[in-house]
Amino acid sequence: MTLSVLKRSVSTRAASIFAVAALVAGSLAACSSTDSGGDGNLLESLREKGAVTVGFAGEAPYSFEENGELTGATVALHREIFRNLGIDQVEGVNADFGALIPGLQANRFDVVSAGMSILPERCKQAAFSDPEFNYTTALMVGKGNPKGLTDMQSVAGSGARLATMTGAIESDYAKSLGISSMQVATPQDGMDAVTSGRADVFALTGISLNWMKKNNPGAPVDVTPSFVAVIDGKPQVGAGGTVFRTDDKELLDAYNAELKKITSDPQKYLSIVGKFGFTEKELPDPQLTTADLCAGNI
Numbered sequence: 001m002t003l004s005v006l007k008r009s010v011s012t013r014a015a016s017i018f019a020v021a022a023l024v025a026g027s028l029a030a031c032s033s034t035d036s037g038g039d040g041n042l043l044e045s046l047r048e049k050g051a052v053t054v055g056f057a058g059e060a061p062y063s064f065e066e067n068g069e070l071t072g073a074t075v076a077l078h079r080e081i082f083r084n085l086g087i088d089q090v091e092g093v094n095a096d097f098g099a100l101i102p103g104l105q106a107n108r109f110d111v112v113s114a115g116m117s118i119l120p121e122r123c124k125q126a127a128f129s130d131p132e133f134n135y136t137t138a139l140m141v142g143k144g145n146p147k148g149l150t151d152m153q154s155v156a157g158s159g160a161r162l163a164t165m166t167g168a169i170e171s172d173y174a175k176s177l178g179i180s181s182m183q184v185a186t187p188q189d190g191m192d193a194v195t196s197g198r199a200d201v202f203a204l205t206g207i208s209l210n211w212m213k214k215n216n217p218g219a220p221v222d223v224t225p226s227f228v229a230v231i232d233g234k235p236q237v238g239a240g241g242t243v244f245r246t247d248d249k250e251l252l253d254a255y256n257a258e259l260k261k262i263t264s265d266p267q268k269y270l271s272i273v274g275k276f277g278f279t280e281k282e283l284p285d286p287q288l289t290t291a292d293l294c295a296g297n298i
Contacts, residue, residue, distance in 0.1 A: 043085070043251040046110065051089035052082050054113035055104060057097040059165075059187050061211040061276035062115035062240075065094070073273040074113045074242065077132060080272055081258040096185050098167030101125050104245060111251075112243035115205075117169045123294035127246045130256050131239035131284035131293070132263070133273075136226035137170060138206035140194055140213070143220040149201055151227045152177055163190045163199035169238065170203040176231045187212055194221055205238075211277050237298050239288050 046052050056063035056070070063072040070092040078090050093109045100112045104126060115135070118128045139149050147158050152173050155162050162181040164171040174181040182199055184190045190202035191212055202209070206226030213223045229236040244252045262268050269283055292298050 041250075042110065042248045043254055046082075046251070047086045050087060051091055052078070052087050052111065053091045053093060053109040054078060054111050055095050055100045055109035056092050056113045057100060057186070058094055059097065059114060059208055060215070061207065061278070063092070063113045065092070072113075073276040073278055074115050074132065076272045076276070077259070077262065078111075078113055078242070080262065081255055084258050085254055096167070097165055100167070101243065104243060110248075114243075115240035116243055117238050117240050118290055118293040119169065119172075120294055120296045122243075123290075127244045127248070127252055128290050128294065129241040129244070129252065130259055130263070130290055131241050131288055132259065133207075133240045133278070133282045134284050134288070135205045135207060135238050135240060135282060137173070137203060137229050137238075138209045138226045139224040140191060140202040140204070140209045140221050141200065141224065142194060143222055145222050145224065147200060150224060152179070152203065152229050152231075155179060155201055155203070158200075160200035161198070163193040163202040165190060165204060168204065169236075170229075173203070173229050173231060173236070191216065191219060191221065195219055207277055207282065214277070237288065239284055239293060241290065 054063070054075070056075070058064045061073050063070070063074045065071070070090065075090060082090060092113070093103070095103050095108070097114065100114055100116065101122065103109060104112050115133050116122070118131065122128070137152070139155070141147070141149055147160050149155055149158060149160060156177045156179050162174055162179055163184050164174055164181040165187065166183045166185060171181060171183065182193060184193060187204060187208055190204060193199035194202050206223070209223045213219070213221060242255065262272065263284055266280055266283055270278070270280065273282070288298065
């Protein structure tokens with residue numbers, strides 16, 4: 001064999017080895033802790049594993065960690081529902097709120113547990129369960145509410161410095177009203193912005209802000225009464241749900257069947273989420289459907 005032929009032989013063999021290695025690497029990259037997502041068999045895979053991994057953003061009282069344990073109203077719902085589906089363990093992966101849907105799409109977790117608002121733009125990226133919570137917005141302000149803020153329009157008219165959470169619906173409200181808002185990653189960051197004087201007001205769901213106020217009694221803040229935001233003259237009726245990949249329809253359908261057993265029974269619903277500050281006011285209206293919310297009809 002000549003030197004040139006030998007070189008070609010070695011080069012061809014190396015290319016073949018590289019191609020095989022690339023194929024293996026690509027296969028591994030496609031897998032994750034939720035490697036059955038998207039193939040229609042996720043429900044069965046989770047049953048075999050005995051555990052589901054949820055993505056959460058640390059927003060109390062929906063889903064958060066306390067003393068190293070995953071807890072919250074959505075987590076409590078998930079433990080009940082997934083247990084009824086034959087999946088005993090609920091494990092969590094913490095992520096910024098704005099990274100939850102991208103993380104779901106990247107198979108970092110099986111579902112999103114965050115009480116996430118069901119919005120048309122989000123429905124283009126993922127599939128939502130039936131509504132789990134109705135919610136309204138509130139404002140966290142300095143003690144005594146020195147600027148007299150009551151709703152998003154009052155924030156726009158006052159020139160108050162607003163903080164909103166990245167990816168949260170309140171950020172969209174601010175944008176629609178032409179309010180420049182400081183973006184924060186977590187609810188605690190929003191409270192810190194108000195108490196430090198970097199922001200005059202922090203907008204988030206009323207249930208979240210009241211929970212923070214209750215659990216930080218020494219913080220010099222008040223929370224306004226909750227309100228339904230009005231944008232372009234239209235009340236923004238809000239509802240949140242669990243988020244699934246669009247291909248995981250079998251899991252979504254099974255989840256909704258179990259969820260309906262809970263939301264159709266107020267006492268059952270409150271026995272699961274009541275200890276996190278939720279009341280019958282947060283019980284989803286049966287006339288409020290995910291299909292209508294995704295279509296922007298409400």
